[in-house]
Amino acid sequence: MIAREKLNELRAKFGPAIQRADLPSDGRLFVFIEPSVVKDVCAHIFRDLDARYVISIGADDRPSSGKFMVAHNFAFDREHLLASVLTYLPAENPKLDSISDVVPAANWAEREIRDLVGIEPVGHRYLKRLVLPDGWPDGLHPLRKDFAWNQVPEGFDEDREFKFDEPPEGCTVVPFGPFHPTLDEPAHFRLYVEGEMVRGCEYRGFMVHRGIEKLAELVLTYNEIPLMAERICGICGCVHNVTYAQAVENAIALRPPPRAEYIRTIMLEIERLHSHLLWVGLACHIVGFDTLFMQSFRIREPVMWIAEKITGNRKTYALCVIGGVRWDIAPEMKAELRAVLDKLEAEWTPVVAAVLKDKNIQKRTRDVGVADRRLVKEMGLIGPVARAAGADMDCRRDHPYAAYDRVEFDVITADGADVWSRVVVRAKEVFESIKIIRQCLEKMEPGPLQAEIRDELPVGRLGMSSVEAPRGESHHFVITGENNRPRRWRVRAPTYQNLQGVPAMIKDQQLADMTISLGSIDPCFSCTDRLETIDLRTKAVKVWSQEELRILTRRAKT
Amino acid sequence: MSLLSKLKEAAVCLKAGRVTLPYPAQAQPVPPKFRGRPIFDAAKCIGCAGCANNCPAREILVFDVCQEVRILKYLGRRCTYCGRCADVCPEDAITMSHEFENATNSIGDIQQKLDLFMSTCQRCGRCFKEPSPLEQLKLKGYRFDDLANEQWIFRSQAYLTEEAAVDDVKIELD
Ligand code: SF4
Ligand code: SF4
Numbered sequence: 001m002i003a004r005e006k007l008n009e010l011r012a013k014f015g016p017a018i019q020r021a022d023l024p025s026d027g028r029l030f031v032f033i034e035p036s037v038v039k040d041v042c043a044h045i046f047r048d049l050d051a052r053y054v055i056s057i058g059a060d061d062r063p064s065s066g067k068f069m070v071a072h073n074f075a076f077d078r079e080h081l082l083a084s085v086l087t088y089l090p091a092e093n094p095k096l097d098s099i100s101d102v103v104p105a106a107n108w109a110e111r112e113i114r115d116l117v118g119i120e121p122v123g124h125r126y127l128k129r130l131v132l133p134d135g136w137p138d139g140l141h142p143l144r145k146d147f148a149w150n151q152v153p154e155g156f157d158e159d160r161e162f163k164f165d166e167p168p169e170g171c172t173v174v175p176f177g178p179f180h181p182t183l184d185e186p187a188h189f190r191l192y193v194e195g196e197m198v199r200g201c202e203y204r205g206f207m208v209h210r211g212i213e214k215l216a217e218l219v220l221t222y223n224e225i226p227l228m229a230e231r232i233c234g235i236c237g238c239v240h241n242v243t244y245a246q247a248v249e250n251a252i253a254l255r256p257p258p259r260a261e262y263i264r265t266i267m268l269e270i271e272r273l274h275s276h277l278l279w280v281g282l283a284c285h286i287v288g289f290d291t292l293f294m295q296s297f298r299i300r301e302p303v304m305w306i307a308e309k310i311t312g313n314r315k316t317y318a319l320c321v322i323g324g325v326r327w328d329i330a331p332e333m334k335a336e337l338r339a340v341l342d343k344l345e346a347e348w349t350p351v352v353a354a355v356l357k358d359k360n361i362q363k364r365t366r367d368v369g370v371a372d373r374r375l376v377k378e379m380g381l382i383g384p385v386a387r388a389a390g391a392d393m394d395c396r397r398d399h400p401y402a403a404y405d406r407v408e409f410d411v412i413t414a415d416g417a418d419v420w421s422r423v424v425v426r427a428k429e430v431f432e433s434i435k436i437i438r439q440c441l442e443k444m445e446p447g448p449l450q451a452e453i454r455d456e457l458p459v460g461r462l463g464m465s466s467v468e469a470p471r472g473e474s475h476h477f478v479i480t481g482e483n484n485r486p487r488r489w490r491v492r493a494p495t496y497q498n499l500q501g502v503p504a505m506i507k508d509q510q511l512a513d514m515t516i517s518l519g520s521i522d523p524c525f526s527c528t529d530r531l532e533t534i535d536l537r538t539k540a541v542k543v544w545s546q547e548e549l550r551i552l553t554r555r556a557k558t
Numbered sequence: 559m560s561l562l563s564k565l566k567e568a569a570v571c572l573k574a575g576r577v578t579l580p581y582p583a584q585a586q587p588v589p590p591k592f593r594g595r596p597i598f599d600a601a602k603c604i605g606c607a608g609c610a611n612n613c614p615a616r617e618i619l620v621f622d623v624c625q626e627v628r629i630l631k632y633l634g635r636r637c638t639y640c641g642r643c644a645d646v647c648p649e650d651a652i653t654m655s656h657e658f659e660n661a662t663n664s665i666g667d668i669q670q671k672l673d674l675f676m677s678t679c680q681r682c683g684r685c686f687k688e689p690s691p692l693e694q695l696k697l698k699g700y701r702f703d704d705l706a707n708e709q710w711i712f713r714s715q716a717y718l719t720e721e722a723a724v725d726d727v728k729i730e731l732d
Pocket of ligand 2: 598602603604605606607609610612630646647648649650651652
């Protein structure tokens, strides 16, 4: 057992600092260690054992253990293992050595823990607020259990200004976003520009954070969360829905029936199909090639229709509950789905053949937005961004879930590490998805759709699940809890890691390449912020003061 | 040579022709399983409150006016058309309709208010048959959601007292 092996390796090196370990199943490892060695253990796992950093989770565990908890999750992709390093911290003044100078990818996660749970990462070099709004009073942490889900904090200071960093010498600041034609959702990049060259940037996001995790911990119940999880993202919603269900199933050691696993696989691949086609279209649109934008969307449309026929909605499939799925794929639907796939394949092949030879697109995208292997490792980049840099990782193969262990497919990689390679990877992955769905349709047997759950779910179990979303690995971590709801649920969307690579990707390249570089990670700010987006349209040319804007929004509400 | 690929791309477009649908002048029929706005049937509903307890968006309010009358109100604001209410309803009183053009200036157009006759019902919740313990009714008893402000109140009472708990917006977990 690989989990046992890794545990022994850690024991040999750190001995008594390892307090206890859970090996609930092969492929999962939970190690509880003393706070003082967290940094060393993480450095060892990340550097010497060459694991990939996934996410860090902070939790207020005071109601049950009287302590705070922090978990650092890592993935051993080649060995098919997800490992979590957990530690408990005292209730008073909780702090923990920051790991972000040995694991740079942990930068955001640690700041988020500080904002939301109030655990201080000691030694973190850039402790700026990440998630909470600027006016939020200091010392109040919304993910603590003594903070009510609908509490309005006292002393919210609307006038407190965000302090931007100083731009480097000789650079001009060019603001990009929060609203920009090539950003479909709000995020702000403050670009430092020297002439036409971008020398760096500051990112400011989380403008639409809506606290879905808090709701899950205090208001929703186990089987309500999947339907809310799905609304984290408008493009890869089903991914979050499945990942959540799988994380809970992982925690309680429940296996959905095989037919449900096949249906999950099929729907996830249908989602990847529509998402990749959409992305190729948008990428072309960003570089000004609208012909292909139109054609991608046209080819994509039948995929949306078949999803609507199977699940009742073209995008929000409302697919999973814990232990299974809600919708079946009837035999006549199978035939229809096959026909859609055949047509898609026939139409996508000539498009790919044309695009892969199109010099204009190549000129616009080659050597642009470069994220090399080193950046992939340091920032924990995932999905097509990583695969385009030659990093051979794919959760579908590395951490098989649903029915992926029963189908054959290739993991597409490229080695340009640039936007062009990402186009190539995504364009080709469409064919792999078609292959996977065909195999599932072939292999799935009749049977129940949901596992029977007879008792309330056990309390205090840990579970995690990684699902390969169209943009990379989506990772959910769950601690089961009382009152028919999880005690802690942490969502890590792929863009959360990929966005952290953007400053390095756009550095020292033309300002005009910024849009496609950012677009090439297929950013999904909703996922990252865990919220929904609001679209305000006004034709009036007027500079609004903050106060005027506030009055306007208040009026709009009533 | 890039010209060749441009020609190929042009061929793709020409072959496709015109695909834009004449919506909204003409609406496409929706597939049979389509999940549109839920419609409640007052004749079938027994007022068990199972749908209200399992609505992820908290879109269904329950208010006990008196022993005999319970009001069930569907708000139609944040409803995500997920269909869970229809899933769990033991009486099949909820249909996920095919209505999707639900934009309106007056929300009353899509809201539904059911006045349910409850007779001597003690609101014990046993008539709600949950598919699994995960859907069990946590808020049993008499319920007093805030109809005026369209808000859930996260509590219920074992007895129907004179002064109903409508003003109490203090949150109690279960
Ligand atoms: S469809 Fe879903 S969101 Fe709408 S009322 Fe029913 S359960 Fe609630
Ligand atoms: S679940 Fe069905 S029977 Fe029960 S209150 Fe809702 S609509 Fe009425």
